[in-house]
Amino acid sequence: MIRYYLEFEKPIEELELKIEELRRISNGKDIDISSEIKKLEKKVRDIRSEIFSTLTPWQKTLIARHPDRPYTLDYINLITDDFIELHGDRRFSDDKAIVGGLAKINNITVVIIGHQKGRGTKERIQRNFGQPHPEGYRKALRLMKLAERFKRPIITFIDTPGAYPGIGAEERGQAEAIAVNLMEMSRIRTPIISIVIGEGGSGGALALGVADRIFMLEYSIYSVISPEGCAAILWKKNGDLSYEDFSRAASALRLTAQDLISFKIIDGIIPEPLGGAHRDPEWMAKKILENILTAVEELKTKTPGKLIEERYRRLRRTGSFEEMK
């Protein structure tokens, strides 16, 4: 299997390649080098633990965007017993950057909606790199309304660089589509649980993220602007920006799951396997499912009125200001 290693994972890559080579050499031959391999494997684990215990916000951003990272449909495949994808906004088209449908998890019917990035060039283009158009948000809202009518909980997976900035998107009301979702999600009479599984890119992410419970995977990010966008505004070097600039911006923005829980914006962090979710998608999916089930269980006792009131209070509390009286 060809793995994709990030720059700061190079020491891991070297060792893992060496292990693979040793295995190949020893394969079918009498020489026993299993103890050698074991030693190396322990070394890899140690190095990985060390690297992953001191990740910078920028490095977490890179993991959140890792090309091998599981996406919404991967998790849907792993956590649902049954799933039917539903398409289209009934107005313009079917936006493939957002997927959604009816699903069964542990015998509970839920509506699952999420941003969907593509794997491989062809699918990436088809999914527009997970950047929705207005019709994507309108499809999402249509499915949420469906869940509301049939009194089913809504699960949303957030993973987008942002809403697409293009001519068609503007012509068809990108801003309006997002705004309407924010308003309507605050009033949906059924539980909403959101999980940031990768990139939470600004308004395009939030448009699926007004919820009763919000979780983030350990190495996911959630921010008002990308580190690249922030660096471009702050240091205005026009294309001359370096990784150091992005790294500085990522730190300044406080965009990690750990930051957001300290701000009390989210309810919990779902730990990832060592090396990131892509290292063990099954394990990751199991953890996600556990969190969803606990939240569904907890929220199902609340009346729609109480649910909406608490959701409103939660939003009303967010802000950092003083009243100078």
Add this chain to the structure above:
Amino acid sequence: MAWFKKTKETKTDKKVKTQEGLWVKCDSCKEIIYKKEIDRNLKVCPKCNYHFRIRARDRLKLLIDEGSATELDSDLMSGDPLDFKDITPYKERLKENQKKSGLHESAISVDALIEGHAVSLVIMDFSFMGGSMGSVVGEKVSRAAEQALEKKQPLIIVSSSGGARMQEGIFSLMQMAKTSAAIGRLKDNGIPYISVLCDPTFGGVTASFAMLGDIIIAEPKSLIGFAGPRVIEQTIKQQLPEDFQRAEFLLEHGLIDIVVNRKDLKRTLARLIEFLS
């Protein structure tokens, strides 16, 4: 245009200063116009009807019955939740903008009368950090909506903003959801909300309360959108059409209700309030 370039090159800082205050170049038609003429015309270009950006307090005077305003929440001051430092720390940047603009924040909130009708009115000021929305703007808008609901009076928000304020990070982003939720409560209770979009309105402000009006009005030629034109150009690597994201373009695409001249705005708001209440 050769002569035009030349004069630009030979202009020194001093010359600009002596001319400042007397002559203004229109952002839209590039005509040089006598400033007093523009001021007399409510800061609207007499040649092309471009509506210059105006300060929140000047806008207030144009919209309400004289002496009817009570300012609300003027004592709200932004925190610095990220401890954000770029070239200047966020706290200093706020102070600079407060000094420069005479405002505490990029929006003012008032209780006032428009042709005798009581309204909750929020006006944004682009000259304060690009009219950006942080926690204070979010709170002012939300409180204004709640107050409108309580007093059963229309809410009017005049927007002019670059979007969510980067320096407050995720807190700014969450103001989008907070304000939209507050507007949502008006919809359930038949309280009219009129949104007025002015040059420019973008990003997190457009993608929240600004596009949620029961009625959405824009001033002529205002630039309004989700993504800024430069970002779009860089993404699609094409030049954008001349009228792209102008108020008239939005009207053409069915995104707003009416384009209204500044001189007619107060009367239009009063008529709409009469229709809806």
